[in-house]
Amino acid sequence: MKRYEQFADEIATLIRQGVLAPGERIPSVRQASRHYGISPSTVFQAYYLLENQGLIRARARSGYFVREHARRLMDEPGVSIQPADPAEVEVSELVFSVLDSLQDASTVPFGSAFPSPELFPLSRLASSMARGLRELSPREVIADMTTGHPDLRRQIALRYMLGGIQLPMDELVITNGAMEALNLGLQCVTRPGDLVAIEAPAFYASLQVLERLELKAVEIPVHPREGIDLDILEARLAKLPIKACWFMSHLQNPLGASLSEERKADLYGLLKRYRVPMLEDDVYAELYFGSTPPTPVKWFDDEGLVMHCGSFSKCLAPGYRVGWVAGGRYAPALSRLKLMTTISPSIPAQAAIADYLQHGGYDRHLRKLRHALEAQQAAMLAAADRHFPAGTRLTRPGGGYFLWVEFPERVDSLRLFRMALDQGVSLAPGPIFSATQGFRHCARLSHGHPWTARSERAMETLGQLLASF
Numbered sequence: 001m002k003r004y005e006q007f008a009d010e011i012a013t014l015i016r017q018g019v020l021a022p023g024e025r026i027p028s029v030r031q032a033s034r035h036y037g038i039s040p041s042t043v044f045q046a047y048y049l050l051e052n053q054g055l056i057r058a059r060a061r062s063g064y065f066v067r068e069h070a071r072r073l074m075d076e077p078g079v080s081i082q083p084a085d086p087a088e089v090e091v092s093e094l095v096f097s098v099l100d101s102l103q104d105a106s107t108v109p110f111g112s113a114f115p116s117p118e119l120f121p122l123s124r125l126a127s128s129m130a131r132g133l134r135e136l137s138p139r140e141v142i143a144d145m146t147t148g149h150p151d152l153r154r155q156i157a158l159r160y161m162l163g164g165i166q167l168p169m170d171e172l173v174i175t176n177g178a179m180e181a182l183n184l185g186l187q188c189v190t191r192p193g194d195l196v197a198i199e200a201p202a203f204y205a206s207l208q209v210l211e212r213l214e215l216k217a218v219e220i221p222v223h224p225r226e227g228i229d230l231d232i233l234e235a236r237l238a239k240l241p242i243k244a245c246w247f248m249s250h251l252q253n254p255l256g257a258s259l260s261e262e263r264k265a266d267l268y269g270l271l272k273r274y275r276v277p278m279l280e281d282d283v284y285a286e287l288y289f290g291s292t293p294p295t296p297v298k299w300f301d302d303e304g305l306v307m308h309c310g311s312f313s314k315c316l317a318p319g320y321r322v323g324w325v326a327g328g329r330y331a332p333a334l335s336r337l338k339l340m341t342t343i344s345p346s347i348p349a350q351a352a353i354a355d356y357l358q359h360g361g362y363d364r365h366l367r368k369l370r371h372a373l374e375a376q377q378a379a380m381l382a383a384a385d386r387h388f389p390a391g392t393r394l395t396r397p398g399g400g401y402f403l404w405v406e407f408p409e410r411v412d413s414l415r416l417f418r419m420a421l422d423q424g425v426s427l428a429p430g431p432i433f434s435a436t437q438g439f440r441h442c443a444r445l446s447h448g449h450p451w452t453a454r455s456e457r458a459m460e461t462l463g464q465l466l467a468s469f
């Protein structure tokens with residue numbers, strides 16, 4: 001354990017024991033540095049880690065405080081899957097049947113993959129759409145199709161720059177959501193039958209992409225807090241001809257895990273050593289709860305091996321279908337592949353987002369959104385504590401809007417899913433996140449919608465159903 005990890009552990013213990021109570025201020029960086037005889041940067045690193053672990057939060061100009069639900073009764077889950085042999089993927093039927101049943105607008109949407117539309121500045125975006133279109137010259141509508149709207153590309157490149165990444169605009173390919181970016185990226189570097197390293201559990205659509213492209217999955221276990229198991233990844237890279245990795249280094253879906261900076265650097269070291277490209281799915285990049293934006297693996301990418309895929313679907317404009325890929329050395333190939341498939345995302349949608357990024361107050365909206373998601377997370381964690389059976393384990397991610405729940409082994413989450421739907425509550429059952437249909441006693445719950453008495457009752461219903469197993 002490094003010194004900052006040790007120090008973070010000491011503070012975490014004080015929080016769990018209740019010595020540092022919810023809402024209480026923890027020692028300032030200066031006080032802690034003096035008192036514990038460690039450098040301010042070590043304290044900063046420790047506080048950053050604790051923020052990521054969802055235990056503390058920074059308040060502007062006031063210091064760091066213990067989060068309200070930090071001292072909870074329920075434990076966090078650990079790794080619950082063993083590495084398996086490369087597998088062909090067949091999940092689509094199960095995924096489609098689950099997704100179909102989530103369509104009913106009258107259910108409490110704990111199974112949904114999107115936050116509530118109420119949390120997005122839709123009318124402000126509509127004004128941006130009108131202005132963006134007024135300012136679009138007829139020539140541009142056609143000319144910008146291949147490269148993407150230049151203002152949007154500039155705005156995205158600017159955001160990379162603020163995050164410390166100097167990105168040539170040529171590297172950016174605008175796509176129909178991150179999903180297209182990820183699909184094209186994988187098509188660029190694989191052929192049917194190739195092996196692709198993915199996370200276990202993984203975002204179900206990544207499994208469907210592998211299935212569609214006839215690729216085999218090499219599942220790498222993910223720890224809900226630490227992220228992907230780098231030792232297992234290295235052993236697999238050394239032994240198997242893996243052609244690509246598809247990972248989320250930050251707020252992994254469904255676990256919410258984020259890799260530390262050091263582990264991101266180590267992961268990039270592995271990519272370089274084994275000359276393997278990586279699709280970095282970073283659609284939740286803006287939804288961190290802490291005070292510091294996380295840096296992606298792309299930050300370390302001095303050889304262009306990382307295709308960093310982002311999107312506005314989860315943080316600004318659901319339904320606009322605008323995403324992008326910073327494609328590194330693969331950018332020209334990605335651009336051609338996009339031309340050969342969908343040509344271009346809608347120019348009006350790109351113009352609207354470009355205008356919004358420039359004039360709409362994006363950062364203010366993001367601050368509000370993060371705040372809402374964090375409060376909703378606290379409400380869901382507290383409700384789970386009240387209603388779920390002993391032995392349930394829950395993640396506590398430092399951002400996003402998903403909780404991963406590991407129920408006692410006797411619970412079958414597919415059966416629970418059907419029982420809950422009958423009672424008007426949805427959830428995302430564990431097996432849809434696995435190439436090998438693992439995680440039977442797990443589920444993903446979304447707190448992406450404003451918390452109401454109905455949400456509380458839905459948690460109570462889930463608790464009653466769980467008691468019947």
Ligand SMILES: Cc1ncc(COP(=O)(O)O)c(C=O)c1O
Pocket residue numbers: 113176177178179180203248253281283310311312313314322323
């Ligand atoms: C992890 C992850 N990656 C990619 C996507 C797709 O993003 P987009 O809507 O931009 O295509 C999603 C959406 O659910 C997601 O959760």
